[in-house]
Amino acid sequence: MKQEVLREVERVVLALDVNGERTELLLPVHKTLLEVLREDMQLTGTKHGCELGECGTCTVLIDGRAELSCLVLPIQVEGRSITTIEGMARGAELHPLQQAFAELGAAQCGYCTPGILLSAKSLLETNAHPSRDEIRETLAGNLCRCTGYSKILDAVELAAGRMS
Amino acid sequence: MTPNGKFGVIGKPLPKVDAVAKVTGRAIYADDMLLPRTLHCRILRSPHPHARILSIDTSAARRIPGVQAVITGADLPIKFGILPVTQDERALEHEKVRYVGDPIAAVAAIDEEIAAAACDAIEVEYEVLDAVMSIDEALVAPTDERIQDYGGPHNIHKLVALEFGDVESGFTRADHIREDVFFFQGSTHLPMEQHSATATYMDGRITLWSSTQVVHYVQRALSKVLELPMNRIRVIGAAHGGGFGGKTDPFAHEMIVCKLAMMTGRPVKCTLTREEVFYAHRGRHPVLMWVRTGVTRDGLITAMHFRTALDGGAYGSYGVASTFYTGALQTVTYDIPAYRFEGCRVFTNKPPCGPKRGHGTPQPRFALELHLEKIALDLGIDPVDLKQRNFVKAHTRTVNWLRVTSCGLDECTERVMTASGYRKREKRPGHGMGFAISSYLSGAGTAIYWNDMPHSEVQIKVDRGGVTAFCGAMDIGQGSDSVLATIVAEELGLQPADVRLVTADTDTTPIDLGSYSSRVTFMAGNAAIEAGRKMRGMLIEAVAAKMKCDAAAIEVGSGRIGDFSFEEASVLAEGRFGTLTTAGSYTPPKIAGPYKGSGVGPSPAYSYTACVVGLDADARTGLVRVNKIWIAHDAGRAINPLLVEGQVEGSVYMGLGEALMEEQAFRKGLHKWPSMLEYKSPTFLDMPEVETFIVETVDPEGPYGAKEAGQGPLLPVPPAVCSAVYDALGVWIDEVPVTPEKIVEALRRKQKGEPARFGPARFPTIPYPPTIKVEPPPKDLDRAAAASI
Numbered sequence: 001m002k003q004e005v006l007r008e009v010e011r012v013v014l015a016l017d018v019n020g021e022r023t024e025l026l027l028p029v030h031k032t033l034l035e036v037l038r039e040d041m042q043l044t045g046t047k048h049g050c051e052l053g054e055c056g057t058c059t060v061l062i063d064g065r066a067e068l069s070c071l072v073l074p075i076q077v078e079g080r081s082i083t084t085i086e087g088m089a090r091g092a093e094l095h096p097l098q099q100a101f102a103e104l105g106a107a108q109c110g111y112c113t114p115g116i117l118l119s120a121k122s123l124l125e126t127n128a129h130p131s132r133d134e135i136r137e138t139l140a141g142n143l144c145r146c147t148g149y150s151k152i153l154d155a156v157e158l159a160a161g162r163m164s
Numbered sequence: 165m166t167p168n169g170k171f172g173v174i175g176k177p178l179p180k181v182d183a184v185a186k187v188t189g190r191a192i193y194a195d196d197m198l199l200p201r202t203l204h205c206r207i208l209r210s211p212h213p214h215a216r217i218l219s220i221d222t223s224a225a226r227r228i229p230g231v232q233a234v235i236t237g238a239d240l241p242i243k244f245g246i247l248p249v250t251q252d253e254r255a256l257e258h259e260k261v262r263y264v265g266d267p268i269a270a271v272a273a274i275d276e277e278i279a280a281a282a283c284d285a286i287e288v289e290y291e292v293l294d295a296v297m298s299i300d301e302a303l304v305a306p307t308d309e310r311i312q313d314y315g316g317p318h319n320i321h322k323l324v325a326l327e328f329g330d331v332e333s334g335f336t337r338a339d340h341i342r343e344d345v346f347f348f349q350g351s352t353h354l355p356m357e358q359h360s361a362t363a364t365y366m367d368g369r370i371t372l373w374s375s376t377q378v379v380h381y382v383q384r385a386l387s388k389v390l391e392l393p394m395n396r397i398r399v400i401g402a403a404h405g406g407g408f409g410g411k412t413d414p415f416a417h418e419m420i421v422c423k424l425a426m427m428t429g430r431p432v433k434c435t436l437t438r439e440e441v442f443y444a445h446r447g448r449h450p451v452l453m454w455v456r457t458g459v460t461r462d463g464l465i466t467a468m469h470f471r472t473a474l475d476g477g478a479y480g481s482y483g484v485a486s487t488f489y490t491g492a493l494q495t496v497t498y499d500i501p502a503y504r505f506e507g508c509r510v511f512t513n514k515p516p517c518g519p520k521r522g523h524g525t526p527q528p529r530f531a532l533e534l535h536l537e538k539i540a541l542d543l544g545i546d547p548v549d550l551k552q553r554n555f556v557k558a559h560t561r562t563v564n565w566l567r568v569t570s571c572g573l574d575e576c577t578e579r580v581m582t583a584s585g586y587r588k589r590e591k592r593p594g595h596g597m598g599f600a601i602s603s604y605l606s607g608a609g610t611a612i613y614w615n616d617m618p619h620s621e622v623q624i625k626v627d628r629g630g631v632t633a634f635c636g637a638m639d640i641g642q643g644s645d646s647v648l649a650t651i652v653a654e655e656l657g658l659q660p661a662d663v664r665l666v667t668a669d670t671d672t673t674p675i676d677l678g679s680y681s682s683r684v685t686f687m688a689g690n691a692a693i694e695a696g697r698k699m700r701g702m703l704i705e706a707v708a709a710k711m712k713c714d715a716a717a718i719e720v721g722s723g724r725i726g727d728f729s730f731e732e733a734s735v736l737a738e739g740r741f742g743t744l745t746t747a748g749s750y751t752p753p754k755i756a757g758p759y760k761g762s763g764v765g766p767s768p769a770y771s772y773t774a775c776v777v778g779l780d781a782d783a784r785t786g787l788v789r790v791n792k793i794w795i796a797h798d799a800g801r802a803i804n805p806l807l808v809e810g811q812v813e814g815s816v817y818m819g820l821g822e823a824l825m826e827e828q829a830f831r832k833g834l835h836k837w838p839s840m841l842e843y844k845s846p847t848f849l850d851m852p853e854v855e856t857f858i859v860e861t862v863d864p865e866g867p868y869g870a871k872e873a874g875q876g877p878l879l880p881v882p883p884a885v886c887s888a889v890y891d892a893l894g895v896w897i898d899e900v901p902v903t904p905e906k907i908v909e910a911l912r913r914k915q916k917g918e919p920a921r922f923g924p925a926r927f928p929t930i931p932y933p934p935t936i937k938v939e940p941p942p943k944d945l946d947r948a949a950a951a952s953i
Contacts, residue, residue, distance in 0.1 A: 038196075039198075042198075043189075044189070044192070044193075044195075044196035045188070045189020045190065046189070047193070047356070047357070047405070048195075048358070049356045049357070049358070049438065049840065050438045050839065050840045050841075051437070051438065052438070052839060052840070052841065054839060054840040054841040055356065055840045057356055084189070085188065085189035086188070086189050088188070088189075089188055094184070094187065094188070098184075098187040098188060099187075101183070101187045102179045102180075102183035102184055102186075102187050103179050103183075104806070105177075105179065105180060105183075105643075105806040105807060105809070105810045107180075107183060107186040107187055108406075108641040108642065108643070108810055108814065109355075109356065109357070109404055109405050109406040109407075109640065109641025110182070110185075110186030110187070110191055110403070110405070110641065111193065111355075111356040111357045111405030111406055111641075112356045113186050113187055114189045117187065135848075136848040136849055137848075137849070139848045140847045140848045140849045141847075142848070143356065143840065143845060143847065144356070145353075145354055145355060145356055145406050145408065145814075145817075145818070145845070146356075146406060146641050146810070146814050147810060147813060147814055147817070148813035148814045148815075148816055148817030148818075148851060148854060149817065149848050149851045150813045150851070150853075150854055151809070151810060151813065152848075153848075
């Protein structure tokens with residue numbers, strides 16, 4: 001029976017480095033990074049859209065690289081640097097990408113926005129002046145149903161310009 | 165507005181008032197909430213498309229440690245539905261299930277995994293019935309029992325037949341008559357956010373936080389199902405992760421969490437999985453259409469006969485309204501002197517269809533635009549010219565009594581013609597351009613249930629310089645909060661950021677019917693203007709008394725009222741009048757025609773759109789690559805052009821998805837692809853450049869002249885894509901989505917000398933009722949009103 005299986009869940013103690021803060025957690029081994037961020041650490045800025053790696057909404061940065069947190073187990077990322085949307089602004093000062101997204105209306109319902117911002121951040125850190133097609137290519141794994149993507153592309157370009 | 169007629173904040177591309185909350189991850193969506201001691205709910209759903217439930221045994225589920233409550237249909241037996249005429253849904257079904265995904269039982273447990281395990285442990289015995297999966301199957305006698313026990317014969321839900329003016333003599337006058345058949349496939353909203361709701365019950369009161377578009381309608385449905393007065397039910401709209409019409413019905417999970425909270429005394433939360441969101445659906449109806457039109461040799465329409473058959477899925481939802489909508493708005497873009505509409509909605513064993521962006525109108529718009537293109541070809545007239553000759557004029561009534569006020573069709577058309585170079589385009593195989601137009605409501609003229617109350621109300625409180633605006637409107641990402649703040653700021657000479665908002669909370673805000681039918685800017689906007697002007701008047705009066713001058717001499721703007729700062733002025737006014745509160749409300753004009761069904765279609769104003777699509781289509785592979793879309797939208801006045809552009813671009817995107825790939829399709833009773841990977845939607849790589857033009861016609865009744873922007877611009881995209889494919893390859897694809905295999909098949913048929921098209925071969929025989937004949941409106945019906953504008 002499934003209920004007996006539930007009682008025998010294996011748990012591990014892990015130390016996760018999220019947004020520069022180290023937190024020790026006792027976690028069921030099968031829980032995804034997405035679930036741990038949202039449910040155990042109250043970092044609800046990371047959203048879920050499908051939990052199957054299809055939509056990009058749960059994107060976080062692991063050592064600066066954009067990864068889908070619904071496909072990552074915390075045990076894989078112990079000791080690595082995890083950045084969520086909550087860690088993107090510098091204190092009260094918005095990251096230039098956040099500023100540009102706000103100014104240009106690149107967030108409508110805003111649900112895909114954290115994931116797209118982090119994907120874009122990862123891009124700009126390796127390619128400070130991406131072409132519009134390079135931005136499209138990088139963000140193609142992030143779905144948005146509101147904007148038609150145009151204002152997002154404009155915002156990434158605006159931020160890239162301001163950051164250089 | 166300042167005395168010289170200049171706006172302070174209206175028309176400025178300001179960021180949305182919630183932009184920072186959204187870019188920092190601080191906006192709290194429904195699933196981000198977790199109250200102390202929350203129980204988690206999972207729902208057991210039907211694995212069969214059509215079955216009788218013989219028994220439900222929940223005893224094993226109840227024994228699982230951590231399970232706090234298990235409920236079935238017997239616990240929530242009262243039926244509900246968004247429309248008063250179709251109260252056909254139960255939160256949980258205990259007698260029969262009608263689609264794969266129909267809810268049967270629900271569990272509240274200390275965590276989600278235990279709740280899911282408990283759902284697995286529920287034993288349900290079914291008697292499986294034959295499933296009805298298509299319009300054709302629904303139109304014949306069922307092999308088992310019918311899906312619903314009401315409606316027309318067999319599995320027909322709704323039949324309608326209306327005639328406006330003398331259609332027969334219209335066809336007699338015609339020099340040319342053409343008939344065509346089209347099919348528009350169903351699609352789903354696919355909001356990025358799965359539906360989620362959390363309920364608490366304390367002291368006899370329910371509080372529900374939900375990702376809904378319509379807090380008031382959810383409150384009404386809860387009141388009925390839970391048998392509690394509305395004043396014991398508080399519904400709060402959480403930050404919203406996308407609706408597009410998909411969160412406009414009251415849903416089973418919303419009732420379930422409330423019931424479980426009442427039983428357990430603890431907060432209960434339910435978030436649907438992505439698969440469940442596909443079953444919740446309420447999306448675009450698949451519609452089969454037949455249209456017959458008579459024209460003069462100059463291309464002027466003399467009569468039109470339009471038939472639709474809607475595949476409604478298992479329940480009523482908004483379906484009666486959807487059915488009327490498939491026949492209502494043909495007349496608001498083209499002057500049709502005699503018009504006959506016959507509509508039919510059937511029940512099938514699929515998730516219920518309902519309102520998706522454009523609600524019931526993108527399908528007939530698709531058919532109408534392509535049909536007119538074909539007529540133009542028959543007559544040897546340029547299709548753009550033919551359409552323009554038939555454009556409706558501003559300030560007229562249509563033959564079906566719809567009142568047209570401002571109309572920017574000509575200007576929109578000229579803008580996209582000029583920008584795209586459509587008329588001078590180079591004709592070469594594999595490259596094509598297509599043109600289409602559309603129109604949509606700025607809010608429905610009637611509420612969902614009959615009442616005389618306003619459709620939107622706004623209260624403003626000013627207190628020591630602070631301004632708070634209260635309104636039931638629900639911001640679903642389109643920016644309705646920003647529109648409210650902007651309008652209140654405009655009237656009080658402030659910036660939107662100076663206005664605090666309390667919205668979408670049935671306890672603390674006055675009513676707004678919700679974010680559907682593109683109604684919020686128009687209706688809440690007008691209510692906000694009224695409340696704002698009353699407050700402005702009080703502030704001016706207090707300042708004028710202090711300055712000992714005439715109120716007319718007091719200027720309002722830049723945070724000042726006359727010689728005083730806004731804060732000083734508010735203190736003066738509070739001293740003079742006491743607590744500073746004002747209210748405004750908006751009720752649409754009663755302009756519906758004198759016939760049954762006339763409540764669907766009227767709107768205080770219609771938006772207009774024109775669109776050109778440019779694409780490459782490959783004859784060998786059938787692949788279509790859209791290169792650019794030019795779109796001009798008559799939004800009356802852009803209260804915030806940034807937001808209008810966002811709505812237009814988002815609509816173009818969604819229309820393109822429906823044109824090329826999106827499909828809610830079924831096989832053997834099952835949804836073919838209830839996942840975001842397999843249900844294809846456009847990515848960054850699929851989306852072409854969009855050039856948007858905002859046309860401002862300043863509607864006499866809109867707030868500062870504004871009309872809708874969030875739905876109309878979707879409509880012309882699918883037909884413009886098909887026209888462009890014809891322009892490129894010489895084949896008609898008379899159904900969406902336009903997939904490569906359809907293009908290749910149409911080209912194969914063309915090569916064999918068969919009709920160069922892919923699309924439905926015929927329209928079924930439907931037992932429409934006798935046609936109700938309606939006299940067209942008298943010519944001078946709105947003359948008095950027009951003269952006063």
